[in-house]
Amino acid sequence: MAIIKAREFILRPIRITDVQGYFECHKDEDSKANFSSVPTTIEEAKKELQETNKHNKKFAIIIKEKFAGFINLKLTTHPRYKHSAIVGYGIHKDFRGMDLATKALKKITEYGFKELKLKRMSGMCRTFNKASARVLEKAGYIHEGTLHKNKFSNGKYLDDMIWAKWN
């Protein structure tokens, strides 16, 4: 997996030693509401990091050697879908509101289209996750529509927005 450099941060393959920062990215209330599932223990977080492979590329977002968040690219080998990837991300609460998710998403999108030769990249977020929707919008993704009652959680059906960019 590549190391992707930007002026303010680097994206490098996530490591097991990033587990504390990765776990903390999931612990606050915003994260719990917005992710489909969250690791509830360090051990669960470690397991997720071990699932990183060539079809599930997880990058750590590093600023001055500190773990500031993560960004994922989910790929598939299915011949009809291998031109396409799904993005996911989380920023540690100490690093939010600094345009970091947007800049990291722009970088990974450029990497996906230029280096991996993808034709489509997409991301989903809950309809109430205004910050994530704005990140996708700022990174040039188009709102394709809403998946109504896409998830059932805590006795409620939740709607998801789907955003995509293609070339």
Ligand SMILES: CC(C)(COP(=O)(O)OP(=O)(O)OC[C@H]1O[C@@H](n2cnc3c(N)ncnc32)[C@H](O)[C@@H]1OP(=O)(O)O)[C@@H](O)C(=O)NCCC(=O)NCCS
């Ligand atoms: C969503 C998340 C990744 C955004 O990260 P970030 O680095 O703070 O995002 P950025 O700074 O690049 O941009 C955030 C944008 O959302 C806007 N925003 C933040 N909260 C908002 C709200 N409640 N309503 C409307 N807009 C909001 C910001 O003003 C900013 O837009 P602007 O530049 O036009 O002012 C971060 O909050 C996070 O990790 N949340 C928990 C996990 C999560 O939701 N992950 C995504 C799952 S789909």
